Amino acid sequence: MNGQRLELVGSTPIDDLLANELGTVEYNAEVVLNHMDRICFGSGILFQFKYPLKNFFTSQRFQEIQAQNEDMDPEEEVEMPPEMNTSSSTLVMTVTPTLQISNGIAQITVGTEYLFEIQFTDELGMETQPETVLWESSNSEVLSVDENGTLTAVSAGTASVTVSTLVSDTLILYTNSIQVVNPVMVSTVTSYTGIVETTSSYQLEGTFTLAVVGEQLILSVGSDYKASTALPGLYIYLSNNNNTISQALELGAVTVFQGAHEYILPSHVELMDYQYILYWCKPFNVKVGHAKIYD
């Protein structure tokens, strides 16, 4: 309370007297504490004023003064010490102001922007906006940040962003270290094309396209397709193993042996679920031909 202004208004004769005599009083109050030089904001402590003009303050009067001061807890019971302690220290009733980025990040992709938000608490413990803040990047070639806290990822690397403000000549700052990564190149593939070729003595050739059409996945065999009609039990599969139909998806018996045709795949099959097309002779349990869908 050192340096605080107190306006004395009251209803007692003493108060009136004081008010009449002193009006608004500016004073330097000294508070004597037992082995304490700092008090948390809002806490009650036992102390006594050394009032520079009058020394007849009573405990009751002080409580009234206390009630006028918003920095003090009006519910706190204040007692006069039994003796005045002449070895006094100055009471500092403050909280440490804090500043932080409330939506900090650890990673950002090159070419993207991000708006920081800050949270500031002043020395009275009130969440408010600082008068001014300063945004800085440790490496503007990696990250840049403007006066509004908008971050721009410039190139891959690591840099930090610091936000700071000045409170009562004290610099308060907060730093967020950020990794900037290159964007993952993702291209949306909706189809694959390839060549069906024989792996046996039986004729099998042609081209194919496996494509997402609307909500369907369709295997289209081209007009250049030809297959031997001599082999019994020829079936077509999708598999992830080029050498076996174990764990493969059977599309059915081959019923077209020349020309374009289609297979509409089951709805649960997705474009990249299988890597190979297999043509398989069931009775001989041997591969007749294949096609690679994708590497």
Next chain:
Amino acid sequence: MKFKYLIVVLLTFSFSEAQWLKEKGKGYYKLGSWSLLADEHFTNLGGVDPNASRGLFISSFFGHYGLSDKINLIGYIPFFVKNYQFAQISQTTGKEYEPRREFNGLGEINLAAEFKITPLGNWAFSGTLLLGIPSGKEVAGFDGSYQTGDGEFNQQVQLNFGKSYSLGKQAFYLKSYLGYNNRSGGFSDELHSFAETGTQLWNSKLLVLSRLHWIRPLYNGTLDASNANGAIFANNIESFTLGGEVAINLGAHWGVSFAAATPLFGKVIFKGNSYSGGVFLNY
């Protein structure tokens, strides 16, 4: 179809053992087994391609009875047929990626009647009408390919002819036939050519013979690789097989026989040796 082919082979083997037409009341009966295992096959162009090791094992009863001196009845009942495939092992990992598969069932029954035809010179003639009963399963096993029959009813007519001849002091016989197999269900009809020669040794205790059998399709069927049952050798099979057999008379009316055959040429059929054996009763 393969199965039909096998049945024909078995029948011709049995016919040879039965020798000519049986007199009235006489008969020839045989309880035997036949086995084929192959890991390659003839392609449609006559080449050879590998395949998973598959086998067929048949236990059967064959009977040939003289209804009269001029009419014989013949029956072939494959009462147990095992169609199987070995487990598939990865050469890379050594692990089994497909277990052994098999299907057991009744095969396709053949019923036939043989009629005596007037001899011409020193040639004996007879005619045979054979009916192939579709008693087997044309779709069987976990993927439908382990069938024990082709599901079609076929009728085969054949002209049998033979004679005896000598080489030095050793007497031999020659018997043969030409047959036409009319197949139903979209299968191509077939031409059958068969020839067998043999001789008896050790006071007729031992019969040694060899045979050739050629089956040629006429490519007039409608079935192709898309046939619904996924049958092996579903249509247009061709085979040219060389076989041999030894029959030993162990008693006055019974004995045992062992036979083997190998395909010399074929199309869309297993390329593997077959082996058979059985006990026969001949009186």
